[in-house]
Amino acid sequence: MTTEDFTARARIRDAAIKLFTERGMEKTSILDIAEAAGVSGGLIRHHFGSKDGLREACDTYVFDELLKFKEEVLAKGVANPGFLPTFDARQLLFRRYMGRAMLDGSAAAEAQFTEIVDGTERYFREQGMDMPDPRGVAAALAAMTGGLMILQDHIARALGEEPGTHEAMLRMSMAAGHLFMNPLANAEVLEKAREALAAYERKE
């Protein structure tokens, strides 16, 4: 966290990121953002040209911030492949934003996804991890962690926890960690999955 930025432009951007994340792009009007940022609607146009311009600015900002954080972590020597639990509220928000942005089809979000996959694949190879399709696994992993981010409120609700709370995040992270560190399927289930796949192959 550098020095706080209290300019109207920054306030608008932050409010937009928050509201876009919570409600989605379409359900958030410029006036909503203006109100949340304590400015007039016109000022948003002045600074960002249009709603789409604001969205692009948010995309690249979030993208850059996440990249910065990643480099920071790497500089510390922690070989973080992207799936370790992170609790920083700001970063959680940004990851969620990216999740939504991917659904709305933003260029920056697509680039971000590819970037994550690239990095994870590289990590797999550097660690000398043995798997049949490293890039495929990296992509699946990125989507899964994306699902955790995007659906975190639903997870909390299903667990009877208050969404966004410390407890909910902790429990989710521990559960995800468990999944990543323990094989889920036993031999029997594995065999059934193989059969199902083979049946499909035969049919088409």
Next chain:
Amino acid sequence: MTTEDFTARARIRDAAIKLFTERGMEKTSILDIAEAAGVSGGLIRHHFGSKDGLREACDTYVFDELLKFKEEVLAKGVANPGFLPTFDARQLLFRRYMGRAMLDGSAAAEAQFTEIVDGTERYFREQGMDMPDPRGVAAALAAMTGGLMILQDHIARALGEEPGTHEAMLRMSMAAGHLFMNPLANAEVLEKAREALAAYERKE
């Protein structure tokens, strides 16, 4: 697949599910759906009352269809816990629809998520699988598979495959299968994750 339903009502519902899934609820107008279904906009209102009514109808329909499929699978004696690969196009569409619906915050989608978590947790217990927080793991698993569904186009793109094709789905499924059946982290990474978590715990 039972006998096809070619009534205007069914055509509207199917078109709505398709467009809602592809573009999202907000970006799809009633007129778009009407055109896709080959009817007038007014007829949608006649049958479903409002756009929200149409959305609810879609929700419950998709919900029911997925439930039917699940029962079908269970009747066949396949102990499918919900994370085995499924390639049926219709079902894939429905799962994706649910993923989007969860983000838009629909009551039916929330119920569906909880239902999946319930079923998965029950499965864990029936199989006697040993884990510290079965419900937490079930919820995380549901969110992860949800992420795979929702972000499947991005996965395909990152893999250089055409979205929605046989190859893309197969590769994604195999990769996901690999993740579920093999521990991802080695002892070193595991230790680092623990440290990160402990550091967070100390701070807050």
Next chain:
DNA sequence: TAGTCGACTACACGCACGTATAGGACCGCT
């Protein structure tokens, strides 16, 4: 033939929202 009912269309209303414009307040410069 007359009457009713559901399926369906055409069309107009009203509102919300993105966009555009004009102008005021404040600041730095000469």
Next chain:
DNA sequence: AGCGGTCCTATACGTGCGTGTAGTCGACTA
């Protein structure tokens, strides 16, 4: 003082879209 530029507000415009209404057509009933 005068001037230009930037930040910011207030307000008006256009339009896309959900909604409401009126009305047509065909099937069924008596």
